[in-house]
Amino acid sequence: MLILDRILGQASDPALADRLHDLSHAGQVEILSLSGSDIQRHRLRLASDRGTDCAIRLERHQQLRNGSVLMLDAQRAIVVQMQDQQFLSLQPRDTAAALELGYFAGNMHWTVRFAGDTLQIPLNGPETDYLERLAPMLADGRVQRA
Amino acid sequence: MSTALNALPLPQAHPGAARVGIGGPVGSGKTRLLEQLIPRFIARGIELAIITNDLATREDAERVQRSGLIDPQRVIPVETGACPHTAIREDPTLNLQMADALEARFKNLDLILIESGGDNLASTFSLDLVDYWIFVIDVAGGDDIPRKRGPGVLSCDLLVVNKYDLAPYVGVDLPRMRRESAQARDGRPVLFTNCATGDGVDAVVDAISRAVLFDQP
Ligand SMILES: Nc1nc2c(ncn2[C@@H]2O[C@H](COP(=O)(O)OP(=O)(O)O)[C@@H](O)[C@H]2O)c(=O)[nH]1
Ligand SMILES: [Mg+2]
Numbered sequence: 146m147l148i149l150d151r152i153l154g155q156a157s158d159p160a161l162a163d164r165l166h167d168l169s170h171a172g173q174v175e176i177l178s179l180s181g182s183d184i185q186r187h188r189l190r191l192a193s194d195r196g197t198d199c200a201i202r203l204e205r206h207q208q209l210r211n212g213s214v215l216m217l218d219a220q221r222a223i224v225v226q227m228q229d230q231q232f233l234s235l236q237p238r239d240t241a242a243a244l245e246l247g248y249f250a251g252n253m254h255w256t257v258r259f260a261g262d263t264l265q266i267p268l269n270g271p272e273t274d275y276l277e278r279l280a281p282m283l284a285d286g287r288v289q290r291a
Numbered sequence: 292m293s294t295a296l297n298a299l300p301l302p303q304a305h306p307g308a309a310r311v312g313i314g315g316p317v318g319s320g321k322t323r324l325l326e327q328l329i330p331r332f333i334a335r336g337i338e339l340a341i342i343t344n345d346l347a348t349r350e351d352a353e354r355v356q357r358s359g360l361i362d363p364q365r366v367i368p369v370e371t372g373a374c375p376h377t378a379i380r381e382d383p384t385l386n387l388q389m390a391d392a393l394e395a396r397f398k399n400l401d402l403i404l405i406e407s408g409g410d411n412l413a414s415t416f417s418l419d420l421v422d423y424w425i426f427v428i429d430v431a432g433g434d435d436i437p438r439k440r441g442p443g444v445l446s447c448d449l450l451v452v453n454k455y456d457l458a459p460y461v462g463v464d465l466p467r468m469r470r471e472s473a474q475a476r477d478g479r480p481v482l483f484t485n486c487a488t489g490d491g492v493d494a495v496v497d498a499i500s501r502a503v504l505f506d507q508p
Contacts, residue, residue: 146505150306188309188422188503200505202306205391254380254415254442270445277440 146190149215149223150202156212156224165214165222173221177201181230182269184209193223232258232265233275234291242287253278263291308340308400309503310390312379312416312424314443317409319429320453322351323486324495325406329360331496337507338401340365340393342386344378344408351406367393371408379407383420390420401507402499414443423503425495429454434463437472444472449498450481456488 154161168174175193183189185208189201201215211227237243246264250257255275258265266275282288313321325341332339339361343351345368352368355361367389371378378385390403405421407414416424426447428436431454437444444450452472458465465483472481480498484491500507 148506182418185418186422190502190505202506204307274440274445 146198146200147216147223148200148202151215152203152207152209153214153217155210156214158214161214161217164217165224168217168222175221175223176226177215177223178226178228179209180228180269181267184211184225184227197223199223231268231272233268233272234260235264235266235279235288236262236291237264237288238286242282246282246288249279249282305399306506308338308390308394308403309423310403310405310421311499311503312405312407312421313427314379314407314414314416314424314447315409315427315451316429316432319427319432320484320486321406321409321427322354324425324427324451324453324484324492325355325404326358326360327484327486327489327492328404328496328499329355329358331492332402333361335496335500335507337504338397338399340367340397340400340403342367342369342389342393342403342405344369344371344386344406365393365397379405379420380415380417383417386420401504415446423448423499425449425451425499427451427453429457430463430465430468431457431461433461434468434471437468437475440475444475448480448502449495450476450479451495452481452483453486455483455491456485 156162156165165174175195175197177191177193177199187203187205191199193199203209209225211225213225214222215225216223235246237246250264250266255266258267268275276283279288313324315321329339341355341361343355343366345351349368349370352366356363356366369378369385369389386405393403394400424447426443428444430452450472452468455465469483482491482494482498484495486492
């Protein structure tokens with residue numbers, strides 16, 4: 146197990162980018178792939194893409210981001226990569242349906258994003274879990290996927 | 292491994308406590324689980340503190356303080372008011388302040404356990420507040436709970452199905468509940484416990500230790 150307890154910088158920092166570039170040509174940059182929610186954590190145990198057992202342990206004021214470099218020496222680097230956030234986009238048929246959908250999403254405590262006349266829900270888990278809940282509104286056309 | 296002089300580790304400041312949430316419906320056994328976890332962590336040499344969230348009373352905190360299991364000063368109540376899950380999800384400020392205060396007061400804390408105020412199946416923990424969270428349901432709540440696929444059951448780091456001793460009395464088919472919990476969790480951990488006796492609780496301690504107390508001997 147490798148304890149990673151510091152964010153050395155971002156992969157895009159000029160000071161780090163050159164060294165990362167050289168290491169990556171030698172195939173020595175390991176990736177820790179994190180979901181949009183896991184990236185919020187301060188302690189986390191997971192394997193890198195090369196199978197290294199990593200234990201992240203950050204101080205409370207520190208925050209992982211896409212591209213955070215957690216280890217860098219002459220032999221290897223370890224870099225955080227945030228998985229793309231998937232959204233479910235929903236379009237209500239009319240004002241009445243919009244009210245209903247907004248009420249429902251709030252009741253489910255889903256995080257939402259407003260984009261014009263669609264409601265976008267970042268998916269934390271399989272899309273089918275969300276579609277299951279929305280089934281009545283999707284079935285009769287009050288709401289459709291955008 | 293490199294043994295260059297400049298690679299020698301500097302003496303480290305204490306890295307701070309891991310924070311672990313325990314959520315789940317009222318009565319599922321969260322406080323009882325706490326009472327089973329406390330002596331086990333203390334026996335492993337873990338420096339521990341507890342936060343309990345209660346609607347409008349301090350009953351859970353007082354119960355744990357009186358238990359004799361832990362220094363009462365290490366147990367702090369948060370009164371959440373009307374909506375207990377808000378205090379662990381949308382606005383965990385109060386809990387964050389309490390956790391920070393505990394760490395300031397007890398410098399060597401390794402672990403803070405945070406019991407939520409009792410919620411419905413939709414409650415989850417903010418990952419701002421905790422590093423890892425457990426959702427406790429119980430067999431007497433019905434064997435259909437895993438099938439209902441509530442967000443708590445689906446998204447927690449560890450699902451604990453408590454009170455398995457009650458299965459014969461409430462007509463619950465335990466093997467089926469095991470199977471359906473595993474399906475709902477899609478391979479992520481599920482443990483069955485009897486927190487009245489402590490059966491199965493060691494496995495919960497092991498799971499927490501592996502996930503967030505990895506720096507402990
Ligand atoms: N038979 C049995 N009773 C339990 C078990 N765990 C908890 N209880 C009882 O269930 C009740 C509710 O437990 P409590 O920990 O207060 O639930 P909480 O509301 O989730 O904190 C108490 O009377 C406990 O003694 C268990 O595994 N088996
Ligand atoms: Mg309780």
